[in-house]
Amino acid sequence: MPAAARREVIEEAATEVFAARGYARASMEEIARRSDVSAPVLYDHFASKRDLHGRLIERHLAEMRAVWGEHLTGAEPPGERIHRAVDAWFAYVESHPFAWRMVFADTSGDPDVRALHDEIQGQSRRALIPLLEHLEGATGVAGGQDEESLEMAVELLRSAIAGLALWWHDHRDIPRERVVAAVMNALWLGLERTGRGERWRD
Amino acid sequence: MPAAARREVIEEAATEVFAARGYARASMEEIARRSDVSAPVLYDHFASKRDLHGRLIERHLAEMRAVWGEHLTGAEPPGERIHRAVDAWFAYVESHPFAWRMVFADTSGDPDVRALHDEIQGQSRRALIPLLEHLEGATGVAGGQDEESLEMAVELLRSAIAGLALWWHDHRDIPRERVVAAVMNALWLGLERTGRGERWRD
């Protein structure tokens, strides 16, 4: 098999193994086995385990950024914009289950990987800010009038979505629009109104 | 030092190390060093690393359950009840930073620990259900009329709170009531009303 093709096979196998086991427990031997080669071959294509992992993260993150980039801005009313972005995100999760898990749900304990994830979470938060900060002009920022409250609202949104995506991973039978509706009901309308029977576009 | 005291020292040190490094990266040698003994002494008190970890989880989880148990039920209106429970939770996080991190934020990649965490998350979700299911009688369950929508609402609440607690860990200067207010604003009132300037008890 030519090098480029083999490399592609390895990247796919590695993404699945990293997603399933996390960085620390992912073994080069398993990645090799799933790529139908022996472990040393991996080192013909990547300098080290960390190099392989790093390149994959970079690649998947670039794809994700492209998806988000299309949906974070726009002239529609905020509710519509948020709905569109959330829907796009869950669509990505649906179609790239391994890439998503590898980037956002790898919980390896390795300090470098942990630092990488902190960095990615920070990027996610910063990326989400424009989605919320213009909810009501300069003053009525979501959750409060200051920077910190905005950050907390963003982190709530981010972690709620990340958590629900993980939950969805174990409940694949539920259609995406219901998951997205759950986010909109709870976070956009709020539990109080949802409890009264109001629904997002019901 | 008598055995009981030594054991207590070890449990405290181990909680901190597990919280800081996660199960997989926590080394028995570091736990021993922080307990002012050599590693073999740990085996006079605990059968193995996993045994030590398991007993600590059990102990901390029991404490947490006691805290939650007091706040999940009650006759107040749902908004008040949720506020009280959320506040109690963040108060626990504030006063037991290591125990909390060890139980909820250890991301070690070890399969047994992962299974344990899945189990704990499931317990958390089930514990939260009574908080939301009576929002509006039998029909107007938060997020939808069926079981699944309730579960999604619960998971959103759970993961949002867990995520914000982690964020708070890096922003200790923010007083607890502001964090709790952020949860109530975003999840109870909803981002739309919050964006309009409404505030939880503002």
Place this chain on the structure above:
DNA sequence: CTCCTAACCTAGTGAGGATTAGGCAAGCTA
């Protein structure tokens, strides 16, 4: 036919870290 290179392989090496073997010293107890 000979040489070269690409793509692989088998068989180590070495480090990190849990766990165990076996012993030593200080204080009781008789």
Place this chain on the structure above:
DNA sequence: TAGCTTGCCTAATCCTCACTAGGTTAGGAG
């Protein structure tokens, strides 16, 4: 004072990987 128990230690052992050394084979170029 002899003997036992408690609390602790040093020095292995052993296992799991990431990574490396050093070949082997197939097929194309000259």
